[in-house]
Amino acid sequence: MSHLLEVRDAAKSFGGVVANENISIDVPEGKIIGLIGPNGSGKTTLFNSIVGYHPIDSGSIKFSGKELTQLRVPQIARMGLLRTFQQTRIYGGMNCVQNLMISTPTRNESLRAMFRPIPPEVTEQAEELLEFVGLYNKRWLLAGDLSFGQQKLLEFAMALMNKPKMLLLDEPTAGINPTLINGIIDRLKLANAELGITLLVIEHNMRVIMNLAEHIYCLAHGQLLAEGVPKDIQHDQRVIDAYLGAN
Amino acid sequence: MNSSLKTLLSIGLGLFILTAPLLFPNYQTQLAVLWLMVLLALTWDIMGGQMGYNSFGNIVYFGVGMYTTAVIQRGLFFNVDEYASMAGGTESQLSLLDYLLSLGLGLASGALLCVVLAVVLGAGILGLRGHYFAICTLGLGIAAGEIASGWDFLGAGSGLVTPLFPETFFGRGIFFYYFFLILAAVSFVVLRYLYSERFGLAINAVRDDEDKAESMGLYTTRYKTIAWSVAAVFLALAGGAYGNLIGFIDPMDVAFAGPTLGVWMVLMAILGGKGTLWGPVIGATIFHITQELFWTYLLGWQRVALGLLIIIIVVFFPRGILGWIREQWPERFGQQVDGEEQR
Ligand SMILES: Nc1ncnc2c1ncn2[C@@H]1O[C@H](COP(=O)(O)OP(=O)(O)O)[C@@H](O)[C@H]1O
Ligand SMILES: [Mg+2]
Numbered sequence: 001m002s003h004l005l006e007v008r009d010a011a012k013s014f015g016g017v018v019a020n021e022n023i024s025i026d027v028p029e030g031k032i033i034g035l036i037g038p039n040g041s042g043k044t045t046l047f048n049s050i051v052g053y054h055p056i057d058s059g060s061i062k063f064s065g066k067e068l069t070q071l072r073v074p075q076i077a078r079m080g081l082l083r084t085f086q087q088t089r090i091y092g093g094m095n096c097v098q099n100l101m102i103s104t105p106t107r108n109e110s111l112r113a114m115f116r117p118i119p120p121e122v123t124e125q126a127e128e129l130l131e132f133v134g135l136y137n138k139r140w141l142l143a144g145d146l147s148f149g150q151q152k153l154l155e156f157a158m159a160l161m162n163k164p165k166m167l168l169l170d171e172p173t174a175g176i177n178p179t180l181i182n183g184i185i186d187r188l189k190l191a192n193a194e195l196g197i198t199l200l201v202i203e204h205n206m207r208v209i210m211n212l213a214e215h216i217y218c219l220a221h222g223q224l225l226a227e228g229v230p231k232d233i234q235h236d237q238r239v240i241d242a243y244l245g246a247n
Numbered sequence: 248m249n250s251s252l253k254t255l256l257s258i259g260l261g262l263f264i265l266t267a268p269l270l271f272p273n274y275q276t277q278l279a280v281l282w283l284m285v286l287l288a289l290t291w292d293i294m295g296g297q298m299g300y301n302s303f304g305n306i307v308y309f310g311v312g313m314y315t316t317a318v319i320q321r322g323l324f325f326n327v328d329e330y331a332s333m334a335g336g337t338e339s340q341l342s343l344l345d346y347l348l349s350l351g352l353g354l355a356s357g358a359l360l361c362v363v364l365a366v367v368l369g370a371g372i373l374g375l376r377g378h379y380f381a382i383c384t385l386g387l388g389i390a391a392g393e394i395a396s397g398w399d400f401l402g403a404g405s406g407l408v409t410p411l412f413p414e415t416f417f418g419r420g421i422f423f424y425y426f427f428l429i430l431a432a433v434s435f436v437v438l439r440y441l442y443s444e445r446f447g448l449a450i451n452a453v454r455d456d457e458d459k460a461e462s463m464g465l466y467t468t469r470y471k472t473i474a475w476s477v478a479a480v481f482l483a484l485a486g487g488a489y490g491n492l493i494g495f496i497d498p499m500d501v502a503f504a505g506p507t508l509g510v511w512m513v514l515m516a517i518l519g520g521k522g523t524l525w526g527p528v529i530g531a532t533i534f535h536i537t538q539e540l541f542w543t544y545l546l547g548w549q550r551v552a553l554g555l556l557i558i559i560i561v562v563f564f565p566r567g568i569l570g571w572i573r574e575q576w577p578e579r580f581g582q583q584v585d586g587e588e589q590r
Contacts, residue, residue: 051462077464089462091455093522094448102448106464114466114473117444144455162463 002065004029004166004198010059012049019045021222032192032199034213038242041219043202044086047168051083052076078107080165088151092144096135096154099143100126103161129157149176160191166198173208185212210234268424275420277539279492282427284535286485287508288515288527289434290478296521298474299454304384305482306509307391308361310502312483313490314401315360316353317409323349343413354487361483365476373471392503407496423492434481439524450474518560520567529568
């Protein structure tokens with residue numbers, strides 16, 4: 001059976017540093033899949049390779065059966081494969097509503113559409129999504145004036161506004177106030193269940209990923225160390241060693 | 248402010264703007280140039296302010312528009328050699344209709360050529376970011392001036408004389424005052440529309456984080472090219488008319504006037520507040536009036552005074568006059584600073 005995302009033997013080195021070595025992962029449509037591993041194990045690098053941020057040295061990456069390795073970042077995004085950034089990227093000089101209004105899908109944007117007024121539905125949708133992530137009261141604030149956690153929520157809302165088929169989230173709970181983390185988990189699950197968005201989530205917090213993912217891949221030193229359902233991963237001695245060894 | 252007082256002031260200012268060249272017949276050219284300055288600052292700000300791409304090469308479109316218009320005007324009625332021997336039309340008079348037709352055709356051709364040029368140049372350099380882009384555009388401006396100075400067809404270094412304005416009941420100063428007033432007003436209205444819709448959000452997104460915009464699938468290259476083309480159209484029209492107003496095109500001092508107009512357009516936008524709609528208008532007005540006063544009262548020192556003015560702008564108003572006002576009273580700009588419900 002074919003998967004929405006198929007990574008086969010992807011390898012990426014930076015000079016002498018081998019960041020990814022023959023990684024293969026599968027993400028079936030409609031699921032939430034986790035990607036864990038100690039710091040520097042190559043998780044973000046794998047995300048970057050998937051979305052076309054840099055070419056891979058060898059291997060293949062397929063999305064909806066189409067090879068991505070020759071495509072550029074915006075082309076891949078327009079296929080419905082989006083990512084959020086570990087360092088969080090938003091448009092700081094624009095308010096929250098504007099951040100969302102410019103995040104609509106551009107799949108078939110015509111030249112004329114670039115000059116046309118923003119339809120009222122778009123504004124409504126933007127406000128609904130801000131409500132969904134709990135930023136409605138802040139909607140007229142400049143995104144650059146939000147706290148880090150709020151910016152993470154805004155970035156998530158921007159991704160949803162784009163109606164992707166699949167979303168890669170790079171540490172969605174890192175740097176967020178622990179009392180808000182459950183809220184984020186709920187919203188990720190909702191986005192998956194209600195909007196049908198397939199999720200691949202990098203997460204450092206074990207409790208979060210155990211709660212969220214149906215299947216987990218664990219990287220260490222650029223290699224795939226283990227994979228399986230959360231329960232097995234939790235008790236896998238190699239995973240425990242990798243995490244303990246890293247600390 | 249009291250709203251009826253506001254209306255009264257607006258009407259007064261409007262009337263003054265409409266009648267200024269009649270009230271001050273000796274200053275018609277300077278008044279026309281005021282609107283040119285406004286247009287230069289407004290069009291620079293499309294890229295420099297709203298999109299975060301500091302261009303020092305916009306003057307290219309101004310110069311190309313100027314030469315194209317003049318060459319078309321010349322070509323329509325004169326044979327090139329004959330034109331040179333007549334000292335460039337100074338000894339021949341066109342009828343008003345011929346003059347206007349040739350000017351219109353010249354301006355249209357200049358605008359068209361500049362859009363093509365913007366697309367071609369854009370494909371080459373709009374992929375560059377930050378300082379690389381700025382330096383590259385600086386090179387474009389210099390190169391354009393050099394090419395024009397060496398091209399005999401354009402009169403090379405000795406320049407080109409534009410057709411004489413026909414004798415009618417109104418003079419050249421009046422005609423070009425209203426021409427530049429209308430052109431500046433049209434560019435203002437067009438930009439106000441574009442900035443308030445998707446186009447404005449897109450180029451603001453490019454300014455704030457172009458990598459993010461790309462990762463969201465935005466057609467960044469298209470938006471950047473359009474932004475540059477819009478600036479190019481207005482600059483070409485302004486250049487074509489300015490050549491006719493001045494009457495003589497010098498490749499370095501009038502057409503590709505990088506060290507003067509080319510730098511001023513940047514300064515005026517920064518002075519008023521780049522990235523805002525009114526900033527360039529306010530900046531250009533203050534800059535132009537100050538500069539004219541320097542010429543009148545500080546002759547011999549006007550360049551020094553201008554240099555000082557530039558330093559004062561950069562040191563004390565790094566975000567411009569409007570940027571500064573906005574920092575003081577953000578609520579007045581519909582911008583919210585706390586989480587409370589407003590607006
Ligand atoms: N652009 C880059 N240039 C050089 N080295 C890089 C680059 N990106 C990542 N690396 C290196 O690759 C390794 C994996 O990094 P990364 O993928 O960010 O890990 P993780 O996200 O799992 O913490 C690290 O050793 C990092 O220093
Ligand atoms: Mg990382």
